[in-house]
Amino acid sequence: MNTFLSYNVYRSNCPARVFFETLANKWVLLLMNALEHEPQHFNLLKKNIEGISPKVLSQTLKNLERDGFIKRTVMDTRPVRVEYSLTPFGEDFSKTTYLIKNWAEKNIDRVLSAQQIYDAEQFK
Amino acid sequence: MNTFLSYNVYRSNCPARVFFETLANKWVLLLMNALEHEPQHFNLLKKNIEGISPKVLSQTLKNLERDGFIKRTVMDTRPVRVEYSLTPFGEDFSKTTYLIKNWAEKNIDRVLSAQQIYDAEQFK
DNA sequence: CAGAATCCTTTTGGATACTG
DNA sequence: CAGTATCCAAAAGGATTCTG
Numbered sequence: 001m002n003t004f005l006s007y008n009v010y011r012s013n014c015p016a017r018v019f020f021e022t023l024a025n026k027w028v029l030l031l032m033n034a035l036e037h038e039p040q041h042f043n044l045l046k047k048n049i050e051g052i053s054p055k056v057l058s059q060t061l062k063n064l065e066r067d068g069f070i071k072r073t074v075m076d077t078r079p080v081r082v083e084y085s086l087t088p089f090g091e092d093f094s095k096t097t098y099l100i101k102n103w104a105e106k107n108i109d110r111v112l113s114a115q116q117i118y119d120a121e122q123f124k
Numbered sequence: 125m126n127t128f129l130s131y132n133v134y135r136s137n138c139p140a141r142v143f144f145e146t147l148a149n150k151w152v153l154l155l156m157n158a159l160e161h162e163p164q165h166f167n168l169l170k171k172n173i174e175g176i177s178p179k180v181l182s183q184t185l186k187n188l189e190r191d192g193f194i195k196r197t198v199m200d201t202r203p204v205r206v207e208y209s210l211t212p213f214g215e216d217f218s219k220t221t222y223l224i225k226n227w228a229e230k231n232i233d234r235v236l237s238a239q240q241i242y243d244a245e246q247f248k
Numbered sequence: 249c250a251g252a253a254t255c256c257t258t259t260t261g262g263a264t265a266c267t268g
Numbered sequence: 269c270a271g272t273a274t275c276c277a278a279a280a281g282g283a284t285t286c287t288g
């Protein structure tokens with residue numbers, strides 16, 4: 001069945017690598033975080049995640065649904081409303097994505113000053 | 125100085141968002157993990173991270189050095205050897221990147237079966 | 249060995265208009 | 269409202285060759 005003794009993201013055609021590459025995407029990570037603990041509708045997500053186009057939002061949601069992270073619920077209203085929420089599996093993963101988001105927000109100041117120092121050094 | 129009351133990755137021109145987008149990259153994440161606890165030379169990294177080209181490896185290393193994650197040490201030998209290692213700041217971040225890598229390797233089986241179920245459902 | 253340079257392919261994404 | 273479709277621009281990446 002599976003020819004890999006164990007999964008390894010460093011191997012270019014390991015399934016874990018392929019999957020890992022789909023996760024290493026800004027829209028995926030932002031979306032997972034945006035949905036943490038609060039289901040949202042399509043247009044709300046589009047508004048909350050600044051800069052995402054309907055096309056990209058749509059395809060990213062579809063992929064995450066396929067991977068089992070997101071549940072798509074069509075509301076029986078006119079006009080139709082569609083609610084996106086995390087599955088328990090998605091909730092689990094979002095704990096990890098949150099850490100990256102959080103780390104970035106917490107450490108950006110330090111990165112910015114490292115960049116300034118580096119750039120000044122190059123200029124000399 | 126800084127016009128942002130607080131950093132927020134959901135705002136498209138917040139510095140934290142810009143930085144976050146540089147992190148949401150497969151080569152960055154793989155590289156950070158590859159260097160965890162073991163400094164390596166250029167060609168060793170190239171060998172260990174399957175599929176990375178010298179061009180991409182070089183530019184990714186340079187960016188990570190600029191951000192303060194990586195230290196580049198030129199060895200005084202012939203021919204020259206260059207050692208890449210994580211800074212303490214990089215070590216800290218690598219703890220987070222490790223969690224993603226680890227999560228992917230641990231949960232890939234579940235994702236693969238979710239995909240199969242989803243695809244079968246679409247086919248009906 | 250470490251990496252720069254070049255050129256070219258592929259992927260990703262953005263804008264916009266349109267539909268059930 | 270929740271998308272899809274189209275077309276196009278931009279960015280990322282790959283292969284290869286070359287040099288100090």
